Amino acid sequence: MSLEENIEENIQLIDIIESRFGFSFVCYNCYNKETDCNERNRINHGICKSCFKSNTSYGCSICNIFKTSDYDLNLEARKATYRNSNYVLCENCYEEVDYYRFYCTYCYDKETDINKKFHMKFGSHFGIFNTSDYNLNLKERIVKYKDFNYILCEECNNEIFKEDFYCAYCYNEETDIIKKGHMKFGLNFEIFNTFDYNLNLEERRTKYMNFDDILCEKCNNKMDKRNFYCAPCYNIETDITKKGHMKFGPKFGIFKTSDYNLDLEERRKKYMNYDNILCEE
Ligand SMILES: [Zn+2]
Ligand SMILES: [Zn+2]
Ligand SMILES: [Zn+2]
Ligand SMILES: [Zn+2]
Ligand SMILES: [Zn+2]
Structure with a gap:
């Protein structure tokens, strides 16, 4: 390099640092000569630390862009896909995707189709819990929905948790004890009336043996079928x-x-008419 060329290069260097974009560290001589779009992006924005492709003004167009097809993934898979990105933009609207729930809240709010909304929120493995499914008992519900990651209530669109298999939200709204029992236990349950305490254990067993679940009339708790009385009460x-x-x-x-x-004889005589004898102490 001749002395003259060297001076020329230094002048160019000053241009770089004082460019109107601030300290962009870009030589606009070289930049303007470059015709390849990717290469221009690389000069301007560097490369992605995950996939090593050229970044764009909004980051990596591969790693930072949430694609519509990503809605097929569940939350864990979405998080795993974008774990190296500090922010993720929606492919459709270029707004930032909610980083904790991993769906675009802008597109979500605009979407009117409830199934598409669910898809955005939960991925492709969600099932809609029909109100008629309350006719199933717990075992049947488990079998019906075993392949779904999420189960959503048809009525209120809230998530139904797999520990319960009924919509906790709708359950709390419901005031009728029979309907509540139906939601929790299916069709085959019975309410244990307080006056049934007049029956002995054998009679209670006979009366309620055909029911899967027995609920206390007073507190709505489930009764143990071995004891036939409400433990909380x-x-x-x-x-x-x-x-x-x-x-x-x-x-x-x-x-x-x-x-x-x-x-012993006297005791026998005194208590012979009782099924059970309890100690006073
Ligand atoms: Zn240059
Ligand atoms: Zn990337
Ligand atoms: Zn969007
Ligand atoms: Zn509900
Ligand atoms: Zn009770």
Whole structure:
């Protein structure tokens, strides 16, 4: 390089630093000579650290652009795809995609088709839980929806969690205890009436044996079919006679500490009409 050329190059260097874009570190002589679009992008914006392709003014056009086809992925897969990008732009509207939920909230709000909305939010593996599915019991619901990552309520479009298999939102809105039981347990449940505590265990078993689930009329909790009384209601009851009544029906006796004065024959006689005998203590 001659001295003259060297001076020429230095003048060019000053041009670079004082270009109207600030310190862009681009030689516009070379840039203007470049005809390849990719190469021009590289000169201006560098390369992507993930795929090593030229960046554009909005970052990497491969790694930073959320494609419509990405909506087929579930949330985890979307996150994995874009884990190296600090921000992601929507292919359709070039707005920034919500980085935590991974869908374009702008396009989502504009979309009117509920199925397409679900697709954007949940990927392709979602199922719509029909109101008629409440006729199924839990096992049948599990079988029907086992292949879906997400289950959405037909009524309110909220997500139904796989631990419950009923819409918690609709359930809370519902005030009718029969309808609530139906949502939770399907068709084959029965409400255990408080007056059924007058039945003994055997009679309760006979009355309710054909039901999958038995719910307490008072607190709506599910009853254990071995005991046939409501454990939560039993636990909050403080009266021992009422507790015994719940557990054993009307035919139980309370064995008094003073009964220890009786001999076996006398005790037998005193309590022979009771199915169950509870200790007073
Ligand atoms: Zn140059
Ligand atoms: Zn890239
Ligand atoms: Zn968009
Ligand atoms: Zn719902
Ligand atoms: Zn109860």
